[in-house]
Amino acid sequence: xxxxxxxxxxxxxxxxxxxxxxxxxxxxxxxxxxxxxxxxxxxxxxxxxxxxxxxxxxxxxxxxxxxxxxxxxxxxxxxxxxxxxxxxxxxxxxxxxxxxxxxxxxxxxxxxxxxxxxxxxxxxxxxxxxxxxxxxxxxxxxxxxxxxxxxxxxxxxxxxxxxxxxxxxxxxxxxxxxxxxxxxxxxxxxxxxxxxxxxxx
Ligand code: GRF
Numbered sequence: 483x484x485x486x487x488x489x490x491x492x493x494x495x496x497x498x499x500x501x502x503x504x505x506x507x508x509x510x511x512x513x514x515x516x517x518x519x520x521x522x523x524x525x526x527x528x529x530x531x532x533x534x535x536x537x538x539x540x541x542x543x544x545x546x547x548x549x550x551x552x553x554x555x556x557x558x559x560x561x562x563x564x565x566x567x568x569x570x571x572x573x574x575x576x577x578x579x580x581x582x583x584x585x586x587x588x589x590x591x592x593x594x595x596x597x598x599x600x601x602x603x604x605x606x607x608x609x610x611x612x613x614x615x616x617x618x619x620x621x622x623x624x625x626x627x628x629x630x631x632x633x634x635x636x637x638x639x640x641x642x643x644x645x646x647x648x649x650x651x652x653x654x655x656x657x658x659x660x661x662x663x664x665x666x667x668x669x670x671x672x673x674x675x676x677x678x679x680x681x682x683x
Contacts, residue, residue: 485667488515488557490565495525496652497563497584497659502532504660511667515555517548519567545572552577559666562621563659566598571623581621582672584659586651588633589617593626603644603651613637614647616655618662620672632665632675634658 487505489498498516505511516529519542529536537551548570552560562569562583569581585593587602592614597605606614615635620628634654638647658675665675 484509485511485663485670486514486556486558487511487561487663488517488552488555488559489513489561489563490517490519490569491523491525491563492518492520492566493523493525493564495523495528495564497655498525499528500656501561501563501660501663502528502534504664509664509667511559511663515551515557517551517565519565525564542567543570545570545576548573549576559663559672560621561659561663568623568625569621574621574623578622579620579671582618582631582662582666583621583626583628584655584662585617585619585626586648586655587617588613588615588635589619589626589630593617595625597626600644600648603647606638607642607644607647611638614651616651616658618658618675631672632658632662 491498501513513534516534516536518526518538521538526536539547541547560577560581592602592605613635615633617630618632619630622628634657636650636654662675666672
């Protein structure tokens, strides 16, 4: 039976799209649920197009509401893909080791509360770093702190601005996140992932 994956989103949903592209009908993992804290997240229309059940949480801080939604779809793995709120600790406890997040920087640098989206890329450029990238990590009670499972690196190029760097990192995210989910499906739980693996179209 494929691993049943819930994807939590707050915004655009390009990582959700990358997952859906990589997880074809024969894949060992299947997105069975999209959870959002915002009814206006564009990612929800992607879920609709793909005919995946989508739920906007009434109170994203309510662990019981989360757990009811996840349990209704018998979810095995939760993937935070551009989900900006802290996941309630009751959910972390129940799903410990089974929640992963994608971050648009090379953690442990450039992470923590308030470090998301453009701010990460601005900080990387301000630091003079020669490379950036994406990180997939386990989620615990603190933003961006859980065990790192894999990273995909990209160069910072002369003339980069936050938008150009963001676009390059996003491509890396779109390779790394499906690879991490496929590795998790193969192992039965999230595991370290070195290289993006082939997709199952
Ligand atoms: C990505 O850069 C991800 O790393 C971060 O939020 C962004 C979400 O983009 N956590 P999208 O909604 O998947 O397009």
